[in-house]
Amino acid sequence: MSTDRPAPPANALYHYPLSPFSRKVRLTLAEKKIEVKLIEERYWEQDPDFIRRNPAGKVPILKLGSRVLADSVAICEYLEEAHPTPALMPNTPEGRYEVRRLIAWFDDKFYHEVTTKLVGERVFRKVMGTGYPDSGNVKSGSRAIKYHLDYMAQLLESRRWLAGNEMSLADFAAAAHLSCLDYISDVDWNRSDVVKDWYAKIKSRPAFRSLLADQVSGFPQPQHYADLDF
Template structure:
């Protein structure tokens, strides 16, 4: 049995879960309080991060490396374009969301609103929350710019770029931190991707002490 060690509101975990589900690879989920840095978890990944995938007798870490491995070993359906230009653009955008978006938005909103409480590290820093709420507007504008020219973020086919973006936005949507009225094209894109069967387990997530937004699991929000 394949096993994914994850945390429900980790966008990096969600990205791998979406990839696995899209490729119809069955996996058992084990919730990991990775910040506690338990000995068993550190043996699985000395970097102390989620996700970690156990598959075929081996342990794999780093979400992008896992997703590229899965796409090579299970090429149907493809989640990276086959042409070099398309692969570059998909990888560029995965990097955008996992680096820039994460540090400017996800870490400041989910990090302050949720992780501080579950980790027991104090109250939210209002300056970080305000900075995240401001930064997400810029990122939604950038997504709208891309989607005005393309069917999906990286081109005319869905790629890992869409799953990376949706992984972050779904975490933020759990706490109602996304203004879906800002750009109709972004809302339509998210409605389209969250309606995929791969999204079902993500939309079923619940974190004790935090109720998801009323529209969180609504496919026609």
Template sequence: MAKLYHFPLSPFCRKVRLCLAEKRIECELVEERYWEQDPDFLRRNPAAKVPVLRLDGKTMAESGAICEYLEEVYPDPPLMPRTPDDRYEVRRLVAWFDDKFHHEVTSKLLYERVNKKVMGLGYPDSKNVKAGAQKIKYHLDYMAWLLDQRRWLAGDAMSLADFAAAAHLSTLDYIRDVDWNRHAVVKDWYAKIKSRPAFRSILADQIPGFPQPAHYADLDF
């Protein structure tokens, strides 16, 4: 059985979890307090980052590389389209969420509100929280623009781009930082994503000290 060393509210871990579940790869989840830099964990990944996946006798790090590996070795169901142009668009949007969205929103909201407390690093920086709350509006607007033209974020079929976006937004939804009423098309997209069987374990996550909001696991909001 595969084994994934993860932190429940890490969007990068959630992206890998979604890929594994969508491809029906049975996986044991091992919660890892990566910031404590346990020697055993550092042997698995000297970068001291999650996720780390143990699969097929290999130990793999970096969520992007893991997801690409899963797509190549376990191609069904596909999470990448067939043509180079379409694959480019998926990769562009994965990078958008894992880089730009993460830097401007996730790190400003989730990391300030949750990670600092869990890691014992003090109180949230109100300037960062305010900046993240402002920036998420822009990103939701961009998603709405994409979804006004497409069935899914990158095209007519669900892809890794949707999982990358949902991974970040689901962590923020857990802490009530997503205004789902801003754009109906984005809310409908997320409802489709979180109703998939692959999302079940993510909707079951419980973080001590941070109770789920009432709507979090509700498939109809």
């Protein structure tokens, strides 16, 4: 069961480039200026060292000194509590509720209706070697993303950011999914001006740079992906 991996650095994030849950944590870490080494983990290969660190067998896993943290929601809440500046959650229970509701919206509903249907079929099937994309799923994802972009537009008509007038973890959750989809050119940015403006705003933050530098073998980055004037 031994591996030839070198000893892990003090602070590291085990991630996969097109994992939206990893991206949400990367954005949160970068916004809070917590430096970590990114270690790409092909988690579906179930490397024994990785499973020992995380019995749930998923990415992201955050190593901070001797502490190993799993689950992107628990990690982001921990980072917000242990490193409160800059704040990525409002102060009121009602404001925080809305952030958490939207994180669940994107990490559960959007993920199952859109991300797995498009990124899952077009990219993960190939990198995991589980066959060709299922065209029914791709069609269903392409239909569902329209509804979700319209829902985002509806929120952004009355708010500067998705959960209110301040940027929050909800924006990072949404941007994490949309940026994975944008890497495979599956987002129609012309559908809504307010959504496009919101994405331009978040994409231009320094915290986003690492995501824009991602490369996935076998899937060349499209030209618009890292362009701030997409």
